[in-house]
Amino acid sequence: MTLPRHHPPETLLLEYATGVLREAQALAVATHLAYCPDCRRQAALLDELGGVLLEALPPEPLPPHALATAVAQLDEAAARSLVHVPDPGNTRECPLGGLVVPEPLRGYLARLPHSSAWVGISDGVLALHMALGRAPVVAEILKMAPGSALPVHRHSDQELILTLQGEFSEEAGPHSAQGGCYGVGDLGEFEGGSTHTVVAGKDGCVCYRVLAGPVERLGSD
Template sequence: MTRHPSEATLLAYAAGTLPVPHGIVVRTHLALCGDCGGNLALATALGGAVLEEMPPAELAPGALARVLARLDQPAPPAPAPRRVPSTVAELATGRWWWIAPGMRLMPLLKRGRDDARLDLIRVAPGMALPGHGHTGTELTCVLQGAFGDATGTYHAGDIAEGDEELDHQPTALAVGQDCICLIATTGRLRAHGWLARLVQPLVGV
């Protein structure tokens, strides 16, 4: 594993400002990576230091009195605990959808308020995805196999980050097993070619 999340992405993860799908991709990498733990601790400490440097905010008038009054009231009933599935194993319970020869997709999280979605994509060795650009960010973690594009090659555990600047045609490397990637995207793909334009409306990416 040689490719890790950027400092900006780790900082955003530590600050809790990444879209949920992107956070799951980072968490998946962190579970596999021994190297990023120290950087995450640093990012969290940096976030804390930034908070400490911020000027204190004025309390609303009467806020203290309202808090003190609330202490005397009976506690409201605790909301039922609701655990949000947050690991690939918990999320990957659907079926693989055929999208093109040698390519399957399992949607994990639909596009939400943050305009982000999470998918698993499975590509047979040697197969290339249709070339495409992006209107938003793309964060990928390789779970199995390997793929390559103009930015380099990515193996299990590696993170690939892209944005509006990225225009690529990822190809699964012939390493003897399908390449399975966890992909968080915001925005839409800009498909090139008839195959991509055919697949895009079917898949909704």
């Protein structure tokens, strides 16, 4: 198995290790870790370092109502955490058929509601929406036919793309210095303000994509 070549930046790993990422983004990072032993070690180190720093802090007296506030925060965190489980009575088998997808994404796909359906978003590109988090965050599986492409678009906020099968190339536009080819396990992070398109390889591509904000389409469908 070829190891990933594109990894989340250290700032994203730190946000993951400290638990501040939203569910959709955390799912992308956690699934990348299943592919990438180097990032797993780095995330574990960041997690351990955070624990050491917490232990080194001097104790402080608790403010009034601290317990009630902490319980409320825990409830909110649990609602958006990676252990969230949808209603098991309204689920189906993994919509990607025989494609082997690692946890935790595999479990999320297996628990998608029966009403979930593929929707065409451009020629040769289908999207399967995943209800993770609140608008404007969009989480979806993209299934791209060989050589198909997304319209050129500009991001208002971060985009994460994790490749699950095949590969895609990112063709950078104005204000984007990235570009490159992304294979299985690779996680691409594209910042707000960047302009680009994504083109599937000769065997097509299946990806998990998270948009933190709306995109502006600049090309024709």
